């Protein structure tokens with residue numbers, strides 16, 4: 001990791017906090033999981049640099065807060081790979097690995113999806129939720145890309161958003177295989193990347209171009 005470059009390109013690796021002068025870092029925590037060693041690394045930098053603390057974010061990550069700019073480089077150095085941020089993180093529930101209601105392995109699928117998404121360069125941030133059943137604990141219907149595990153496969157949702165302008169995602173396909181999910185997402189994201197305005201999230205994009213245009217790009221017609 002090139003710390004000088006990371007700091008120069010703020011807020012890519014570190015985010016300036018309200019009021020300026022201090023920064024936060026959100027280390028990569030794939031699918032909300034963290035090992036004891038990673039936890040120890042985070043704890044030790046917080047204690048050693050007397051930082052204000054750590055916050056659990058809505059996206060299942062730990063945010064190290066209150067880092068003065070002059071210690072940012074040292075903090076990142078000490079964290080090493082633990083401090084690396086993730087371009088497009090995936091939020092996933094335990095699914096069949098631990099939940100009695102799980103219909104699909106949302107953790108395993110979420111890990112593959114994160115690898116897949118990190119090969120993209122999209123117009124702006126992308127939030128993704130993978131749920132192991134229709135209870136949607138990973139908020140798949142209010143995410144840019146949402147997956148819901150069901151008995152016969154996956155439901156693929158696109159264009160959802162939480163926050164100020166809530167938008168329920170449109171369903172692109174139901175009961176599809178893992179392989180088909182990647183094909184659908186790939187086509188939807190290619191269409192989005194090629195046609196979205198700068199910083200336009202998928203929810204506003206779908207509202208502007210219409211979901212039929214997205215379906216046509218994915219399936220060749222507005223019908224699934």
Ligand code: SF4
Nearest residue numbers: 093099102132133137
């Ligand atoms: S979405 Fe379903 S499988 Fe996932 S944690 Fe919630 S109830 Fe369990």
